[in-house]
Every structure is written in C-alpha cells, then in structure tokens.
Amino acid sequence: MTAAAMVRRARPLLGTLVEVGLCEMPEPCAHSQAIAAAFAEIARLQALMSRFDAGSDIARFNALPRGGSIVIDAATHEVLTFAQALSDASGGAFDISVGSAPQGWRLDAGRRLHKLADRARLDLGGIAKGYIVDRAVRTLRGHGCTAGWVNAGGDLRAFGAIEVPIVLRDEPHGGTRPFAQLADGAFATSHFGAETRSRCSPSGSAHVSVAAPLCVQADALTKVVALSGDTSHPLLARYGAQAWLH
Amino acid sequence: MRITLASALAAVSAAAPASAFAVDYLSAEQAAKLMFPDADAFEARDVTLDAATLQQLDAQGIKARSAHWSARVAKHAGATLGFVVTDAVIGKVELIDYAVGIALDGSVKQIEILSYRESHGFEVRLPAWRKQFVGKGAASAIKVGEDIANISGATLSCTHVTDGVRRIVAVVAAARRSGALA
Numbered sequence: 465m466t467a468a469a470m471v472r473r474a475r476p477l478l479g480t481l482v483e484v485g486l487c488e489m490p491e492p493c494a495h496s497q498a499i500a501a502a503f504a505e506i507a508r509l510q511a512l513m514s515r516f517d518a519g520s521d522i523a524r525f526n527a528l529p530r531g532g533s534i535v536i537d538a539a540t541h542e543v544l545t546f547a548q549a550l551s552d553a554s555g556g557a558f559d560i561s562v563g564s565a566p567q568g569w570r571l572d573a574g575r576r577l578h579k580l581a582d583r584a585r586l587d588l589g590g591i592a593k594g595y596i597v598d599r600a601v602r603t604l605r606g607h608g609c610t611a612g613w614v615n616a617g618g619d620l621r622a623f624g625a626i627e628v629p630i631v632l633r634d635e636p637h638g639g640t641r642p643f644a645q646l647a648d649g650a651f652a653t654s655h656f657g658a659e660t661r662s663r664c665s666p667s668g669s670a671h672v673s674v675a676a677p678l679c680v681q682a683d684a685l686t687k688v689v690a691l692s693g694d695t696s697h698p699l700l701a702r703y704g705a706q707a708w709l710h
Numbered sequence: 711m712r713i714t715l716a717s718a719l720a721a722v723s724a725a726a727p728a729s730a731f732a733v734d735y736l737s738a739e740q741a742a743k744l745m746f747p748d749a750d751a752f753e754a755r756d757v758t759l760d761a762a763t764l765q766q767l768d769a770q771g772i773k774a775r776s777a778h779w780s781a782r783v784a785k786h787a788g789a790t791l792g793f794v795v796t797d798a799v800i801g802k803v804e805l806i807d808y809a810v811g812i813a814l815d816g817s818v819k820q821i822e823i824l825s826y827r828e829s830h831g832f833e834v835r836l837p838a839w840r841k842q843f844v845g846k847g848a849a850s851a852i853k854v855g856e857d858i859a860n861i862s863g864a865t866l867s868c869t870h871v872t873d874g875v876r877r878i879v880a881v882v883a884a885a886r887r888s889g890a891l892a
Contacts, residue, residue, distance in 0.1 A: 475823060481823060481826065483733075551826060617868075646713050650711070675713045676711065
C-alpha cells in the first residue's frame with residue numbers, strides 16, 4: 465500500500481488529538497462517511513466513559529452512595545470486565561479506582577454495576593482510550609475500509625495491509641524520533657512523571673510503550689509495566705504483547 | 711501484530727529528520743465544504759469587535775485575543791447555513807491549526823484539525839519557526855505524501871484547542887449580536 469493513497473483526518477476528542485488514516489476507497493465519498501462514523505462512535509463512547517461527563521456511566525457510578533447500583537452500557541461493561549480481569553491477574557496493580565477503593569465496585573451477571581464503598585471512584589483513563597480506538601477500527605471496517613489506522617494521542621491501532629511508522633514523542637523535552645513500524649496491531653505509550661496520576665515504579669520520568677494485538681491491551685498494559693517496572697511481566701505474554709521502557 | 715523496531719530499520723533512521731514533525735489534514739476551504747456540504751457559496755467576512763463587545767466577552771471570561779476575526783459564512787441559495795472560523799493555537803511543543811463550524815443556533819457543528827506541527831521544543835514560540843508553514847498545505851492537503859508517521863508519546867493535551875473553540879463560539883455569538891456578522 466503506498467502512502468500517497470492515504471486520507472487523514474483529525475479531531476479533538478478524548479482530551480487529545482484523535483487521528484484517523486485510511487487507504488483510499490473505491491467510491492470517492494465512502495471514506496468521508498466512514499471517517500464521520502468513526503468519529504461519531506468515538507464521541508458516543510467518550511460520553512459513556514468520561515468521568516468528566518456528568519451523564520456518563522462512570523460519573524453516575526461515582527455519584528452513587530454505597531449500596532447503590534446502575535445499569536451501564538454494554539461497551540462500558542466490556543471495559544470494566546477487562547479491567548477486572550487485569551486487576552485480578554496483576555495482583556491488584558491495575559486499579560481503575562486509582563487507589564480510592566479497589567474492592568469498591570462489582571459487576572453482576574446483568575449489566576448492573578454496584579457500589580460497595582462510599583469512597584470508590586472509577587477512572588477509565590488508563591484503559592478506555594485504547595478500547596475506543598478498537599471500536600473506531602471496528603466501525604471503519606464495518607464501512608468497508610480495508611486498511612488504515614486510528615491514533616488517539618499515542619494509543620494507536622493499525623489494521624489491514626499497511627505498515628505504519630511510529631515516532632516517539634519526548635514528553636519532557638519535546639521532539640520526536642523514529643521507533644518502529646507497526647502492522648496489524650496496536651501500540652501505546654504512556655509517560656510517567658512527577659505530574660502524572662500513576663507513578664512509574666523506577667522513580668523519575670519515563671516512557672513505557674507496549675505493542676499488542678488490541679489497543680485496549682496495549683493501553684492498559686503500559687500501566688501494568690509502569691507499576692511493576694517489569695518489561696517481561698507475565699501478563700504481556702498472555703496477551704501476545706511486548707513492552708519497552710525508554 | 712507485527713512490529714519492527716527502528717534500530718533494525720537503518721534506512722528509516724538515517725533518513726529521518728532531526729525531530730520536526732508536521733501533518734496537513736485539510737485546507738480551510740476543504741474543511742468548510744466538509745462541514746457544510748449543502749453550501750453553494752462561502753462568503754469571506756472580516757469581523758471587527760468593538761470595545762463594548764470585547765468588554766462583554768471579557769466579563770464572560772473569554773479573552774478574544776484580537777478584535778479582528780475572519781469568518782466564512784456558508785450560504786445556500788442566498789440563505790445563511792452557518793459559519794466557519796479558523797484559528798491556530800500554540801501548545802508546549804506544537805502548533806495546531808483548526809476550524810470550527812458553527813450552526814445557526816450558535817452551537818458547534820464540527821471541529822476539524824487542519825494541520826499539526828510538532829517542534830523540537832522551544833522553537834514553537836519563535837515566529838521564524840511558525841512562518842515556515844504559512845501558506846503550506848492548501849492544495850494537496852487531502853492527500854499525504856510518504857510521511858505517514860504516527861506520534862506516540864504521552865497523551866497530547868487538547869486543552870488549547872478546546873479553549874480556542876470556546877473563544878470562537880463566544881466571538882461568533884457576540885459578532886452576530888452586534889450585527890458585525892449577519
């Protein structure tokens with residue numbers, strides 16, 4: 465696939481710049497419709513999962529008293545289910561309550577989310593962006609797109625017959641440098657420093673990058689690697705992922 | 711999943727520019743057409759906000775930055791469909807051009823990023839660095855050349871863009887109230 469036949473669009477979403485790149489499609493208008501649908505899906509999921517949006521599943525949960533429960537969207541349920549699995553598999557290191565009350569929430573067999581502790585506050589900042597990138601890719605494919613990528617400010621997924629060059633951005637100092645070529649998979653980088661909410665285990669400022677088949681895995685696993693400082697963490701192999709500290 | 715590290719890509723590393731990074735997405739005209747596909751004309755308007763309007767904006771907590779703004783008025787058979795305003799914001803290391811489409815009821819219809827420039831760091835604040843991009847990317851913006859690199863790093867904050875959108879919404883509303891933008 466030659467890069468000359470790419471169409472790229474970007475919009476401010478998910479608190480960052482979200483870029484969609486597509487190989488051109490046979491019908492001239494098809495890519496515009498596909499891109500519009502992908503951005504609409506991203507906006508819909510953001511409204512469900514942002515803790516800043518009062519009507520979101522997450523904000524409604526955070527506002528609940530102990531013992532309360534709400535019915536959540538299937539998409540939020542899917543993210544929380546994966547978050548629970550990662551928490552269990554990482555010995556609680558992956559924690560979407562960000563320390564407020566790791567045991568303070570529970571999903572039941574339906575789509576009901578229960579609050580078990582008053583102080584429990586959920587924050588999907590470490591996982592939802594990757595999930596939403598995956599969903600946007602699904603939307604693009606549903607519109608007949610065969611190859612392209614979605615990049616939400618560093619949470620990236622490439623699909624189809626295209627190799628995407630990745631450059632890393634140096635957060636504290638600015639500037640970029642070439643890092644890798646990615647095909648048919650996902651890549652995420654997180655920066656951990658004095659100003660960030662999660663801390664990297666080796667103290668100081670660091671970037672953690674993870675490549676994985678799905679973006680939700682890459683996104684969430686950067687936190688597991690950062691917290692453990694272990695680029696050979698057993699969870700990586702389970703998801704077919706690789707990690708780098710840099 | 712297939713990932714090849716750059717260290718194994720000697721040619722890529724050697725050919726890579728020091729650290730500048732730029733993407734053109736759309737020209738202002740292309741963005742306007744995308745936002746208002748039914749428009750048969752776009753009228754360029756220069757808007758000058760008077761002192762009283764600037765004070766009103768200030769009272770709303772909006773710094774208009776300038777009294778002079780340019781807008782495109784989307785028209786269909788002579789009737790106004792909405793407005794498109796373009797602007798640029800400077801972040802820590804990036805310069806972002808963007809366009810905001812505003813519907814007749816004053817709400818944001820669509821936001822499109824027009825171009826993104828990542829500097830090595832400090833240069834983003836130097837006029838000479840920014841000047842090199844003036845007038846770039848209008849004709850061929852929809853098709854991108856060989857450089858399709860994706861940036862991965864800490865999440866780029868879009869606070870500057872969201873603040874800019876809020877400012878444009880307020881400026882357009884004020885300009886319409888004062889009759890400067892009919």
